[in-house]
Amino acid sequence: xxxxxxxxxxxxxxxxxxxxxxxxxxxxxxxxxxxxxxxxxxxxxxxxxxxxxxxxxxxxxxxxxxxxxxxxxxxxxxxxxxxxxxxxxxxxx
Numbered sequence: 001x002x003x004x005x006x007x008x009x010x011x012x013x014x015x016x017x018x019x020x021x022x023x024x025x026x027x028x029x030x031x032x033x034x035x036x037x038x039x040x041x042x043x044x045x046x047x048x049x050x051x052x053x054x055x056x057x058x059x060x061x062x063x064x065x066x067x068x069x070x071x072x073x074x075x076x077x078x079x080x081x082x083x084x085x086x087x088x089x090x091x092x093x
Contacts, residue, residue, distance in 0.1 A: 001090075004059045005083040006049040011076030013044050019075035020049075027051075031058030056084045 010016035020037070027035075031054035040046035053059040062068060063082055072080065 001087040002053045002056050002059065003085040003087060004049075004051050004053060004056075004063070005085060006047075006051075006063075006080050007083075008047055008049075008080035009043075009078040010045050010047055011078070013039070013047070016047065016075045016077065019071060023071060027062070030062035031055060032062075056086070059084060 017037075033052045033054065035049060035051035038048040038050065040048075051059075
């Protein structure tokens with residue numbers, strides 16, 4: 001499985017979440033399979049977006065596209081960090 005971990009601060013979580021939800025179809029078309037949105041315990045505008053993808057290449061093509069750069073700006077995203085990950089193992093305890 002291929003994953004992307006994105007850590008970023010947003011100007012306003014509610015405004016960002018509307019844009020994020022409205023982009024569900026384009027995220028799915030680009031290859032996103034599933035996602036989780038988490039926030040820092042002491043900062044509701046510090047967001048972690050963890051998602052699984054069809055491939056790292058699909059994820060990079062999507063996240064680095066000019067269209068998505070513009071969407072991030074409109075959503076008030078500040079300096080996102082993208083971490084592309086390959087799963088080595090998983091389990092349940």
